[in-house]
Amino acid sequence: MxxxxxxxxxxxxxxxxxxxxxxxxxxxxxxGDFDEIFWGQAEENGLFxxxxxxxxxxxxxxxxxxxxxxxxRTSMLKNYFKITLRNIQKxxxxxxxxxxxxxxxxxxxxxxxxxxxxxxxxxxxxxxxxRIYQIGTGDHNGTPGPMAQLFKDQFPEILRSVxxxxxxxxxxxxxxGKNYKIERSYFVDPSVFEVFxxxxxxxxxxxxxxxxxxxxxxxxxxxxxxGTTDPIEKILSVEGQDLKVTAVIEDVPENxxxxxxxxISFKTLERISPNIANNWGSxxxxxxxxxxxxxxxxxxxxxxxxxxxxxxxxxxxxPQSRKDQLxxxxxxxxxxxxxxxxxxxxxxxxxxxxxxxxxxxLFVLIIAIxxxxxxxxxxxxxxxxxxxxxxVLGSSRGQLLRQFLAESVFLILGASFVxxxxxxxxxxxxxxxxxxQIDFGYMLSPFVFLVFLAAAVxxxxxxxLYPALYLSSFQPADxxxxxxxxxxxxxxxxxxxxxxQFTISIVLITGAFIVGSQLDFIRKRDLGFDKNRILWFEVxxxxxKKTDVLKTRLKEHPWIENVTTTNFTKPGVRSMWxxxxxxxxxxxxxxxxxxxxxxxxxxxxxxxxxxxxxGDRSRACILNESAAREFGxxxxxxxxxxxxxxxxxxxxxxxxxxxxxxxxLLLVYQQDANPIVNVRISAENIRETIASIRRxxxxxxxxxxxxxxxxxESFEALYQREQKFEKLFFFFSAFAIFIACLGLFxxxxxxxxxxxxxxxxxxxxxxxxGNVILLLSREFTKWVxxxxxxxxxxxxxxxxxxxxxxxxxxxxxxxVFVVSGLVTLIIALLTVSSKAIKAALxxxxxSLRYE
Amino acid sequence: MHLLSRAEEIILMAIVNxxxxxxxxxIRSFVTKATGxxxxxxxxxxxxxxxxxxxxxxxxxxxxxxxxxxRSKIYYQVTPEGKEALLRLKNVNENLWDKKTALELEKx
Numbered sequence: 001m002x003x004x005x006x007x008x009x010x011x012x013x014x015x016x017x018x019x020x021x022x023x024x025x026x027x028x029x030x031x032g033d034f035d036e037i038f039w040g041q042a043e044e045n046g047l048f049x050x051x052x053x054x055x056x057x058x059x060x061x062x063x064x065x066x067x068x069x070x071x072x073r074t075s076m077l078k079n080y081f082k083i084t085l086r087n088i089q090k091x092x093x094x095x096x097x098x099x100x101x102x103x104x105x106x107x108x109x110x111x112x113x114x115x116x117x118x119x120x121x122x123x124x125x126x127x128x129x130x131r132i133y134q135i136g137t138g139d140h141n142g143t144p145g146p147m148a149q150l151f152k153d154q155f156p157e158i159l160r161s162v163x164x165x166x167x168x169x170x171x172x173x174x175x176x177g178k179n180y181k182i183e184r185s186y187f188v189d190p191s192v193f194e195v196f197x198x199x200x201x202x203x204x205x206x207x208x209x210x211x212x213x214x215x216x217x218x219x220x221x222x223x224x225x226x227g228t229t230d231p232i233e234k235i236l237s238v239e240g241q242d243l244k245v246t247a248v249i250e251d252v253p254e255n256x257x258x259x260x261x262x263x264i265s266f267k268t269l270e271r272i273s274p275n276i277a278n279n280w281g282s283x284x285x286x287x288x289x290x291x292x293x294x295x296x297x298x299x300x301x302x303x304x305x306x307x308x309x310x311x312x313x314x315x316x317x318x319p320q321s322r323k324d325q326l327x328x329x330x331x332x333x334x335x336x337x338x339x340x341x342x343x344x345x346x347x348x349x350x351x352x353x354x355x356x357x358x359x360x361x362l363f364v365l366i367i368a369i370x371x372x373x374x375x376x377x378x379x380x381x382x383x384x385x386x387x388x389x390x391x392v393l394g395s396s397r398g399q400l401l402r403q404f405l406a407e408s409v410f411l412i413l414g415a416s417f418v419x420x421x422x423x424x425x426x427x428x429x430x431x432x433x434x435x436x437q438i439d440f441g442y443m444l445s446p447f448v449f450l451v452f453l454a455a456a457v458x459x460x461x462x463x464x465l466y467p468a469l470y471l472s473s474f475q476p477a478d479x480x481x482x483x484x485x486x487x488x489x490x491x492x493x494x495x496x497x498x499x500x501q502f503t504i505s506i507v508l509i510t511g512a513f514i515v516g517s518q519l520d521f522i523r524k525r526d527l528g529f530d531k532n533r534i535l536w537f538e539v540x541x542x543x544x545k546k547t548d549v550l551k552t553r554l555k556e557h558p559w560i561e562n563v564t565t566t567n568f569t570k571p572g573v574r575s576m577w578x579x580x581x582x583x584x585x586x587x588x589x590x591x592x593x594x595x596x597x598x599x600x601x602x603x604x605x606x607x608x609x610x611x612x613x614x615g616d617r618s619r620a621c622i623l624n625e626s627a628a629r630e631f632g633x634x635x636x637x638x639x640x641x642x643x644x645x646x647x648x649x650x651x652x653x654x655x656x657x658x659x660x661x662x663x664x665l666l667l668v669y670q671q672d673a674n675p676i677v678n679v680r681i682s683a684e685n686i687r688e689t690i691a692s693i694r695r696x697x698x699x700x701x702x703x704x705x706x707x708x709x710x711x712x713e714s715f716e717a718l719y720q721r722e723q724k725f726e727k728l729f730f731f732f733s734a735f736a737i738f739i740a741c742l743g744l745f746x747x748x749x750x751x752x753x754x755x756x757x758x759x760x761x762x763x764x765x766x767x768x769x770g771n772v773i774l775l776l777s778r779e780f781t782k783w784v785x786x787x788x789x790x791x792x793x794x795x796x797x798x799x800x801x802x803x804x805x806x807x808x809x810x811x812x813x814x815x816v817f818v819v820s821g822l823v824t825l826i827i828a829l830l831t832v833s834s835k836a837i838k839a840a841l842x843x844x845x846x847s848l849r850y851e
Numbered sequence: 852m853h854l855l856s857r858a859e860e861i862i863l864m865a866i867v868n869x870x871x872x873x874x875x876x877x878i879r880s881f882v883t884k885a886t887g888x889x890x891x892x893x894x895x896x897x898x899x900x901x902x903x904x905x906x907x908x909x910x911x912x913x914x915x916x917x918x919x920x921x922r923s924k925i926y927y928q929v930t931p932e933g934k935e936a937l938l939r940l941k942n943v944n945e946n947l948w949d950k951k952t953a954l955e956l957e958k959x
Contacts (some may be wrong), residue, residue, distance in 0.1 A: 010920070022893075026900045032919035033875035033892055039918045061893025068897035072904070 008424045010038060011051050014058040021062060023069040034058075044401040076399075080406045082089065083386070091379070094746070096578075098375040099415055101742045102306060102779050105368025106419035106456075108735060111430050112361035118438045122255040122337040125142060125197050128739055131291045132195055135304075137325060138296075142283035144277065148189075151289070154307055160191045160290040164258075165269060165276075172705045173225065173262075179705045185215075185262040187269040195290045197514040197559045199579045202232055203247025212267035215243040221261045222248045238264075239541055241272060245833045254437055257337040267467065275669045283325070288333065301330045311534070347803060360732055363504050369463045371743040376408065376467035377494060378750035380560035388479035388677055391452035400472035414455045420473055420624055433727060466493070485801025495783060498747060501740040502787035502824060503794070508733030510795035511802075514812055515726040518803060521810035522719060528653025528662075534681045534711035535690070538569070544673045544700045551596070551677075553696050559682045560690045564596035565674035571656055571715055579641050579666060581631045589655070589663055592668055592670035598622075600680045608637035608648030622648045627664030644668065657718035658808040678711070737824065739829040748835040761837050772840035773833065780832045781825065788821040795820075855940050858898040859907075862888065863937055866908060866927045873927045874913070875899075899927070907933030 008618045015031070022030050034054065041048035078840045088095045123129050131185055135143055135151075148161040165187040173806045190209040198205070201219060208216050222231045222245070231245045243264060252259055270277045276284065290299070304538065308326050309315045315323070338351040390400060432436050539547065554563045567753060568591040575592045592598070595611040611620055621644040628636040639646045681689045693705050752759070761771055767775075796812060803809040855863065864874040865881040879895045901907045913924035929937070 022896075023900060026896050028922050029875055029925045030892055030896045032916075032924065033879070034924035035920040035922070036876060036916070036918045057892060060891035061896075064891065064893035064897040068893070068900055071897075072900070199951070 009042070009047060009051075010035060013122060014055050017062070018058055018065070021065045021069060022448060023065075023072055025072075026068075030061075031666040041389045064362065066689075076402075077406060081402045081410060081648050082551050083403075084407045084410055087379075087383070094375065094379065094749075095411075097742050097745065098372060098526070101266045101371040101739050102368055102412065103418035103422060104735070105364050105371070106415055107422035107426070108364045108732075109361050109368070110419055110423050111427075112357050112364070114438055116354055116358050116361065118255050120549055123257055123334060125199075125253065125256070126199055126333070128195060128290060129334050130332075131293065131295065132292065133289050133330040134333060134336060135287050135289060137327050137329065137331055139367070140780035141286055141331075143285050143287045143328075144280045144283055145285050146278050146280060148285070148287045148289075150288070151304065151307075155300065155303070157291050157295055159292060159362040160195050162189045162192045162195050162290075163266060164192075164260075164286040164288075165266075165284055174703070175225050177512075177703075179527065179703065180221075180709060181705060182217075182221055182261050184260045185264060186260050187266050188263045190449045192263065195288060198252070199250035201246075202230075203246045204643060205247055205249070208247035209263065209265040210267075211244075211246075212265055212271045213241060213243050214246040214265040214268070216247045216249060217245060217262040218249055218251045218261050220251050233686070241268070255337070257333065262526070289330070297330050297332065301328075304328050304330075309583050320758060326497040342556060350497050353721075360728075363508075363736070364732070365459075367501050367504060367739045369416045369459065371739050371746075372408070372411075372463045372464055374494060374497060374715070374743040375746035376404075376464070377470060378469075378746040379471075380751075383471055383472055384479040387474045388476040391474075391476040392480070397472045401468045404468035404471055405461055405464045405762040408467070409460035412456050412460035412463070416452070429527065431432070433724070469543050482589050483671065491504060494747065498740070498743060499783055499790065501736070501743055502784055502828070503791045505733060506787055506791035506820055506824050507795045507798070508729060508736050509823060510791065510816055511799055512533045512726060512729035512733050513816045513820055514799040514803070514810075515621075515722060515729055517634070517816065518806065518810045518812070519719060519722055519726060521808075522658050522722075525654070525658060525808065527715075528603070528651060529710045531715055533681050533683060535681055535693075536569075536653045536711060537706060537707050537708040538675055538679055539697075540704055543697075543704055544675060546671060546700055547674060547677065550696070551594075551699055553700065554677075554693065556799075557689070557692055557696075559685050560693075562596055562600040562601040563684055564678050564682075565594050566597055566676050566678060567592040567670070567674050568655075569676050571718055577666070581633065581641050584631055586627075590668055591655075592674055593667050594674065595669070597667065597678075600678055601653075603653055604651040605648050606651050608646070610648060613671075616647065616669050617671070618669050619644055620647045622646070622650050622667040624650050624662070625652045626662050627666060630664050641666070646649075657715070659718075661805050661807045702754060735829055741827060744828055744831050746831045747779070747836065751779070752835050752839040756839070756842075759842070759843040763840075763844040764848070769840040770838070773836045776839065777829055777832055777835035780828055784825045784828045785821075787816075792817050792821075854943065855907075855936050856898065857901055858894070860900050860937070860940055862895065862898045863902060863929060865908060867937070871926070874924045878927070884904055901932070905932075907931060907936055 015034075017028065018031060018034065034057065038050050038054050039055075041053050041252070073197055091369075125130070132329070134141060135147075143163075145163065145165070148163050152161050155329045166184075173182050188209065190207075192209070193205040203216070205216075208214060215232060217225075225231070226234060231248055234245045236243045236245065252261075266277070276282060291300070293663055305327070308328065312318075312326075336353075387400060388405075391834070395403075427438075540551070543550065551563045551565065554560050575586060579586055579588050593611075595613050595616070597603075597604060598610050605622075606625065621641060622631075623636055623641075623646055624633075633639055634648050650665075650667065654662055655665060656663070679693065690708065693708070697706050755776075762772060762775075795817070799812060803812070862880050863876060863883065865878045869877055869881055875892070875895065878899075879890050879892060882892050882895065902909070907930055908927045909930050911926045911928060913926060915921050915923050923931070
């Protein structure tokens with residue numbers, strides 16, 4: 001058949017392009033013209049020339065065709081946009097509520113997303129982060145000082161090694177007669193700048209840490225000390241040593257596993273205490289290795305182990321505890337940020353928080369979308385006529401669908417804009433809420449912006465789909481006559497949405513209550529000693545030799561009840577020793593204390609005696625009950641632990657946070673050289689007492705820094721995370737309920753709108769306003785009750801898991817559920833009642849005249 | 852009131868001149884001859900589509916034709932609104948082009 005062969009001869013790809021680009025209305029006509037001319041050309045000039053012509057013509061025609069189809073498509077968009085604006089003007093309150101819900105939801109989502117992205121992209125600045133490993137043992141990240149060099153000589157894969165040594169107690173820098181406390185200063189090898197990346201601001205990092213007594217400061221520390229003057233070559237004195245500032249670097253970002261405020265050259269440590277730097281017995285150094293681009297960490301690790309066994313003669317006969325000390329493993333640097341704390345480490349990321357926040361972000365997004373859907377549906381009674389009219393005028397269902405989808409995309413884009421503004425306005429509050437600064441710089445990159453835009457459009461499509469399907473399904477004949485539409489009680493789908501919203505809200509509220517009651521439990525728990533009115537401060541090395549003088553001087557003070565010195569800084573910092581009793585080896589927490597410790601803290605001796613100032617010296621120790629129990633001692637007093645005699649047993653007390661069981665504890669006698677002073681003060685005249693402690697310190701060691709803390713506050717600080725958690729929970733649950741109520745309000749107005757006539761008739765038949773309110777509220781009450789039933793087990797399960805973080809925990813009482821259920825119910829009823837009351841009080845004559 | 856664009860005016864005039872034979876290919880060859888510029892098919896149809904939507908032309912469907920791949924020829928006719936738009940444009944042109952301006956331009 002001639003016709004079909006002709007069709008085949010038209011260049012197929014060109015024809016397909018045309019079909020895709022030409023507007024539907026003129027498509028047939030234009031394609032007909034193409035075919036006709038093509039056929040004429042083919043007869044005249046042959047098929048090949050005709051095909052060439054066809055292609056040429058398609059290419060020339062594309063721009064006008066494209067312009068044409070885009071023009072007509074957007075002209076419809078323009079109309080949709082206009083109608084949307086008109087609707088917004090007509091129903092300001094409704095759209096206002098909808099926009100608030102959406103933009104607050106999006107803002108919260110943006111915040112959380114930025115936080116999560118920030119955490120996930122930790123250590124982003126270190127280009128070599130995949131090649132860096134930290135060496136340590138199973139439960140410890142400390143290594144001896146000389147080890148790095150030994151391994152480096154032995155293993156060619158180790159390109160660089162860096163040692164960090166926490167500059168303990170020497171954070172006191174002196175410049176021009178003033179003292180400055182710099183937290184987190186480290187002795188470090190000069191190779192640190194070859195392995196890690198830090199942005200240099202002044203000086204030369206290649207040589208900055210080469211010489212002994214050099215120090216590199218971060219920007220904020222340099223500004224703190226030197227203000228606007230040039231810090232380079234300035235001399236700081238630390239513990240009587242003069243350090244020269246050789247470079248200034250940018251502050252270390254929050255999301256870095258390595259945190260410090262100053263770096264001091266390692267050679268300084270070798271000069272001032274060579275016995276520490278070269279001691280194989282002190283595991284005080286964090287060591288990092290840099291491997292080549294391609295490396296097999298497992299294989300290197302096994303060779304490390306072989307090397308250790310071959311290095312020490314008689315390794316096989318060692319006790320396991322000693323072997324464990326040298327059982328080195330390699331930890332990838334990129335895993336450190338979220339790793340568990342091994343004591344003295346610099347890391348501070350928290351993967352649990354990341355998970356929780358991600359979940360919350362999704363919750364928030366779900367709630368916001370549900371809200372949007374419900375509120376869009378609530379417009380049905382308003383939009384019904386428009387839909388009917390458009391259908392009568394020849395609009396197809398597809399067109400209506402597109403209209404409503406376009407509308408929700410418009411709204412979401414608008415809400416996104418508001419969300420961005422909200423984020424910009426409230427970011428400081430958010431930072432204080434999570435206790436972290438986040439760099440929003442990368443949010444401004446065009447890529448992230450495009451992704452967000454695309455996400456907003458997708459969200460608009462998703463949340464607009466159901467309302468669009470529903471609204472476009474109206475039959476013009478029905479809606480234009482004002483007949484009641486189906487689903488007067490809200491469809492099952494929408495009821496489910498509301499229930500999901502409320503379930504999430506109730507879970508969050510219950511969570512907030514449970515976190516709160518656990519914190520309350522912690523505050524009220526008897527710790528086994530009196531943590532109130534104890535003040536502690538750290539003394540510098542020079543003062544440690546004079547603690548005896550300090551103690552006697554302080555004790556003379558009328559408002560000071562007792563004074564003791566110890567090496568135990570504050571709860572949360574641990575120092576553990578291996579101790580042996582008969583054949584039982586155990587790792588045990590150790591405090592070095594003087595004889596006043598027991599009395600100052602108010603501990604109770606249950607067996608034996610306290611230390612004696614005369615005669616005991618460092619050979620005496622006291623155990624707590626747990627330690628005696630775990631060693632299995634029947635009569636502990638008089639027993640020998642390594643080379644120390646147990647002189648007494650102290651009653652168990654919480655020396656760690658309530659997350660942990662009270663573990664075994666060893667108190668070892670140490671009269672001098674303790675870095676921490678604890679002072680029990682009386683409840684009155686606290687300010688004067690502190691002032692006089694300061695004066696006394698100044699008399700003994702002029703210029704010594706005095707930075708004091710309260711013991712109970714240090715304990716409280718252990719629960720910072722939980723306190724933040726409580727705040728977050730309350731914040732998000734309030735937010736969730738707010739949004740859910742917006743949705744409920746929308747639905748209530750929709751439903752009362754649907755039942756106007758019914759209410760009118762009921763009133764005519766003699767129903768009272770109260771009856772009508774009850775009728776309308778009953779429905780919502782049912783949903784909230786149902787949400788409660790769903791939410792309770794979820795909340796119970798989740799919060800039980802959370803409570804497992806604590807060794808000592810409160811019970812989840814039934815009141816928590818009852819209260820959170822009642823709270824949501826009351827809030828929901830208040831929301832609904834405003835609409836219900838209005839409907840109940842309306843004049844039936846008005847509602848019945850509707851027809 | 853919008854004025855017709857130049858392309859719309861040319862196409863509309865072509866339809867008027869072609870009378871009963873105003874379909875795509877005829878319009879295209881007419882305007883090509885009249886302007887001395889080769890019009891692509893797209894360049895003809897984009898203004899035609901606009902004229903159609905504005906209601907300045909109406910269409911009459913012919914019989915399906917084999918050479919057009921079984922598609923019908925669509926003939927265009929100018930509607931009264933189209934005629935009015937053309938006359939309005941003519942008025943504008945006359946206001947702009949009095950004899951003096953034309954002469955001056957030719958001289959210069």
